[in-house]
Amino acid sequence: MDIENLLKEQIVKSFDAIFDIDLSKDEIHLQPTRKEFEGSHTFVTFPYGKATRKSPEETGKLLGAFLKENSPEVQDFNVVKGFLNIVVADETCMAVLSAIKENPEHGELPANGKSVVVEYSSPNTNKPLHLGHLRNNFLGYSISEILKAAGYTVTRVNLVNDRGIHICKSMLAYQKWGKGETPASSGIKGDHLIGNYYVKFDKEYKKEIEALVKAGMDEDIAKKKAPLMRSAQEMLKKWEEGDQEVVGLWKQMNDWVYEGFEVTYKNMGIDFDAYLYESNTYILGKDIVEEGLEKKVFFKKDNGSVWADLSDEGLDQKLVLRSDGTSVYMTQDLGTADLKYQHYHFDKSIYVVGNEQDYHFVVLFKILRKLGRPYAEGLYHLSYGMVDLPTGKMKSREGTVVDADELMREMVDTAKKHTIELGKIEDFSQDQANDLYHILGLGALKYFLLKVDPKKRMLFDPQESIEFQGHTGPFIQYTYARIAAIVRKGHQLEIEPDQIDPKGISSLHPIEKTLTLLLHEFPSKVKAAADDFSPSVITQYAYDLAKEYNRFYAEVSIFNVADPKAMEFRILLSFLVARTLKKAMKLLGIDVPDRM
RNA sequence: GGUUCCAUAGCUCAACUGGAUAGAGCAACUGCCUUCUAAGCAGUAGGUUACAGGUUCGAUUCCUGUUGGAAUCACCA
Numbered sequence: 001m002d003i004e005n006l007l008k009e010q011i012v013k014s015f016d017a018i019f020d021i022d023l024s025k026d027e028i029h030l031q032p033t034r035k036e037f038e039g040s041h042t043f044v045t046f047p048y049g050k051a052t053r054k055s056p057e058e059t060g061k062l063l064g065a066f067l068k069e070n071s072p073e074v075q076d077f078n079v080v081k082g083f084l085n086i087v088v089a090d091e092t093c094m095a096v097l098s099a100i101k102e103n104p105e106h107g108e109l110p111a112n113g114k115s116v117v118v119e120y121s122s123p124n125t126n127k128p129l130h131l132g133h134l135r136n137n138f139l140g141y142s143i144s145e146i147l148k149a150a151g152y153t154v155t156r157v158n159l160v161n162d163r164g165i166h167i168c169k170s171m172l173a174y175q176k177w178g179k180g181e182t183p184a185s186s187g188i189k190g191d192h193l194i195g196n197y198y199v200k201f202d203k204e205y206k207k208e209i210e211a212l213v214k215a216g217m218d219e220d221i222a223k224k225k226a227p228l229m230r231s232a233q234e235m236l237k238k239w240e241e242g243d244q245e246v247v248g249l250w251k252q253m254n255d256w257v258y259e260g261f262e263v264t265y266k267n268m269g270i271d272f273d274a275y276l277y278e279s280n281t282y283i284l285g286k287d288i289v290e291e292g293l294e295k296k297v298f299f300k301k302d303n304g305s306v307w308a309d310l311s312d313e314g315l316d317q318k319l320v321l322r323s324d325g326t327s328v329y330m331t332q333d334l335g336t337a338d339l340k341y342q343h344y345h346f347d348k349s350i351y352v353v354g355n356e357q358d359y360h361f362v363v364l365f366k367i368l369r370k371l372g373r374p375y376a377e378g379l380y381h382l383s384y385g386m387v388d389l390p391t392g393k394m395k396s397r398e399g400t401v402v403d404a405d406e407l408m409r410e411m412v413d414t415a416k417k418h419t420i421e422l423g424k425i426e427d428f429s430q431d432q433a434n435d436l437y438h439i440l441g442l443g444a445l446k447y448f449l450l451k452v453d454p455k456k457r458m459l460f461d462p463q464e465s466i467e468f469q470g471h472t473g474p475f476i477q478y479t480y481a482r483i484a485a486i487v488r489k490g491h492q493l494e495i496e497p498d499q500i501d502p503k504g505i506s507s508l509h510p511i512e513k514t515l516t517l518l519l520h521e522f523p524s525k526v527k528a529a530a531d532d533f534s535p536s537v538i539t540q541y542a543y544d545l546a547k548e549y550n551r552f553y554a555e556v557s558i559f560n561v562a563d564p565k566a567m568e569f570r571i572l573l574s575f576l577v578a579r580t581l582k583k584a585m586k587l588l589g590i591d592v593p594d595r596m
Numbered sequence: 597g598g599u600u601c602c603a604u605a606g607c608u609c610a611a612c613u614g615g616a617u618a619g620a621g622c623a624a625c626u627g628c629c630u631u632c633u634a635a636g637c638a639g640u641a642g643g644u645u646a647c648a649g650g651u652u653c654g655a656u657u658c659c660u661g662u663u664g665g666a667a668u669c670a671c672c673a
Contacts, residue, residue, distance in 0.1 A: 034616065044615055046653060056653085082653085083616060124673080164673065278673095305671060314599085322671045329673050358600070359668055385602090386667085393666090424633065440635090452609065455601090457666075459608070469635055470621040471609080478635045486632055528612080540610070543620080554628090554637040574632095596635075 001099060003088060003520060004030055006073060007041055014066040019052045038078055039085030040517050046082040056082030090508045093516040097502040097569075100519055100576055107522040107583050112151035117344050118144045120352035121270070125162045125257045126170040127195035127396050129264050129404035131387050131460060132354070135449045137270045138589060139384055140352040142450055142535040145587045150530030155344050158272040159336065162254055163279040168235040170194050171249055172228065173201035183256050189405070191260030194253055195396070202397040204228060240326070267408050269442060269589055274343075276336065282327055284335025288371070289321045297370045308367050318363050333364050341375045348378040350533065355383040355455070382533050385457030387449075402462055411466065412441035418468050425595060436593050440474050443590045447473030450588055451539040471543055473590055476581055479546040480592040483578035486558060490571045493559075497575035500568045508569075511552040515573055518545050522580055526587070535588055542584040549577045 008028040015021045033039040045052075045059040052059045057079055064077030064084050075089035100106050120140020123129060129137075144154045174181075174197045183190045205228045212222035223229065238246040265271065289306050292298035298306050298320055306321035320330050340349055351361060361381035369376040386393065394401040416437040419425060425433060448466045452458045468474040487497065508516075522541070529537035558570045582592050 031612065031615075037616080042616085046615075049653075081616070161673075166673070303671090316598095316669075319671055324671080326671085328671070332673095354667095355601075356667055357673085360673090362600090388666090418635070422633090422635070424635095448608095456609090457602080461608085464607085464622085467608095467622065467635095472621080472635085474635055475621090478633080482633055482636085484633095489632060536610090537612090540620095547620085550636055551638090553632080554634095557632075559632055596633085 001096065003073065003092065003096065003517070004041065004524075007043075007067075007071075007086060010067055010071045010074070011043060011063065013070075014063045015048075017070075018062050018066055021048075021051050033085045037080060037083075037085050038076075039087045040514070041086045041088070043084040043086065044082055045084055049082075060084035088513070088517065090505070090513070091503075093508055093513050094503045094505060094569075096520050097516050097573065097576065101498070101500075101502065101572060104579075106519075107526050107580065108149050109151040109523060109527060111153075114151075114347040115153040115155070115344060116147055116348040116350060117155050117157055117340050117346045118147070118350045118352065119157045119159055119340075120144075121158045121272070122161060122353070123158075123261065124166060125160065125191075125194070125254050126167050126198045128189070128191040128260060130394060130396065131402040131404065131407060132394060134268070134404050134407070134445070135384060135387050135458075136352055136354070137265075137268055138446050138449050139382070139454055139535065141270050141589045142446075142538075142587060143350065143352070143382065143533050145589065146526065146529045146533075146535060146538065149526050149583075149587055152348075152530075154273075155346075156271075156273045157276060157340070158274070159276045159281075160278065162277050163239065163250075163282060165232055165236050166198070167250070167254075168232045168239065169201040169205075170198040171246070171253060172232050172235055173197035173204070174253065175249065183259070189260045189263065190256030190258070191264070192403075192405075193260075194257050199397060199399055201228065201232075264405055267405070267442075269591075276339070278332060281336045281339060282332045284339060285327055285331035285333070286321070286325075286335070288334045288338065289331060292320070292367070292371060295371065297367065308363070308370075310363065310366055313366055315363065315366070318367075320367075329360070330364065330367075333360075334367065337364070337368055337373070337375075337379070341373070346375065346378060348380060349375065350380050350382050352382045352384070355385055355457075357381075358383055380533070382454065384454040385452075387458055387460050390459065390461050390463070402460065407462075408442065408445065411445045412437045414465065415440035415444065415468070415474075419596065428595075436596060439591045439593050440468070440477060440596065443473035443477050443585075443592075444468055445473075446588060446590050447476070447539060450535040451543075453536050454534055473585075474596075476542050476546045476585060477590075477592050478596060479549055480578050480581050480585075481594060481596045482553065483549070483574045483581075484594040486571065486574045487578065489559065495568060495571055497572050500572040502569050502572055505565050505569050506563075509552075509556055511548065511555060512569070512573060515545075515548055515552060515577060518548060519576055519580055522584070529587070538584050538587050542581055542588075545577060545584070546581060549574070 007030060008025045011028050012023050012025055015023050030041045030043055033042045045056040048059055049056050054062065060079035060082065064079055067074040067086065068077055073089050073092045074086055076087040078085050118140055121137050123133060144156050148154050177200060178197065181193065183193055186193060205226055208226040208228055209222045212226060213219050235246055239250060289298060293300065293306065298308050300306050303323040305319060305323040307317045308320055309317050311317065318330065319328055322328060340346065365376065365379050368379065389402065391400065419437065425436065428436065444466050451471065525537055525541045529535060556570065558574065559567060561567050585592050
């Protein structure tokens, strides 16, 4: 049963009966009633004035009266100007709650037989993960969970960027200045150790450029001629030729990085179904370049470089293969797209990549369409905004980044501090306490990064840090823990939620009704989040639900009521709110604690 | 300079895709713990939705222009 759908049907019938106007259900649009008015669903009558030949207000009144008379689900109505506010019947809400209780999979949509590949994280192996990566990872993980709940089969792929000039920069710096340092010898986590050398390279490289410019060289030329850059390029060439020493160093350093990443991913609670490595995929696109030349999608310039001409689509020309025959980013991505399709036969393929690469993906998708790839329509760039600091953009090379490991540690520390101050878990073991700090700290961080619309850039102020009060992860976790306490107390009284029948209460408190209808909305929120690829739909929903529950908690007594049916109803309602909050948070990759 | 995106309370964000008096949180101020967890609840204050036009019953939302900001336009990724 879907109340909104049902009301739409009733409204269609009413239009037919009263005005002899034939509407389809899809034309009817309902919106939530603003809380200053009575009711839950609102139908706007302004657009129908011409057809009904009545004022919007009169139209609303006629419709409302008809609904109240003929629909058992409509208990009452009121009309304000052109707004018809509908009050859903108590019995309907009880039936709704009963149905939700009976369905442990409430909020999980039936399997739709479609598969989707979600690519996210995709780190470079030359530096540790930072705040920007956190947004990427949390988004990718969450959207995967949401798509699963929406009925898709999901494969999560991490395409590791493990080769290229930037990797050689770290390698070169290590070779020159590393003195055989290892994670073991220095006590530095592998990814951080490598990152240090990437920064070192940039510092020395800049010195070289400066010196050359001072000697009278043009800056652009100096950037290319600087000895360090030339050495790095030479190293890349050796790597591509399979030079043993270079490849050996590359393997060694990448292994250190992977050890570091593994720890970070584990802390984040992020994982993948498959890994792809660019060192394996970078050659793949070359066949497609040939194919594109045959199909006249690409053309070759005199120097041998290959280009896609997209000027007929309002874009310019784009390089797909260098004149020396080596591949560029675009070449690889063409090849990897095919590879993914061969492996997974996806209906949709999502790329979770920052919006600085918008243009790249526009071009990539257009080319694949021109090449007649059957999967081209299912490609989607989930383009998310950058995370800015108050000081501006983060730059790894300049060391002005918020490090992921450090930030997570700080969040957990802050959670610990808050928890100890409140002193509610003094009977916890050390392990239990540490688990809780982790759940809360990561919950705060994930919620903070996911609550903003992915498309928008957002600001992170490390000074003010992340809140644990108000519109936050811990607020929702707290609400869950509160309800867990209620359920425990119910258990002591031998009242078990799954044995409660919510029907047959004499009347419902308005907040009980609101909560029930909110629970009822969960599946449609999951669908909306999946359709928009937007976890923020879920964060907002979880917040609204938790907020409303806390209002209920403050206003209504659960165990201190005369009517045992009313008490049971409230326990069941609480239980189902908790169940739904837990599910919603799971879609965000956030755990909830039983106590906090 | 071309293209794309953005601009909402002091700050961080919403606004169900064109609907009611634009909502939350933080920060400030007032109340509420002898009763189920105060990481909570209730309230006060805070707005010319960057600016100027236009479209219509109705605009934060759509169109045009202006101002300010970001990204991108590499034989980098």
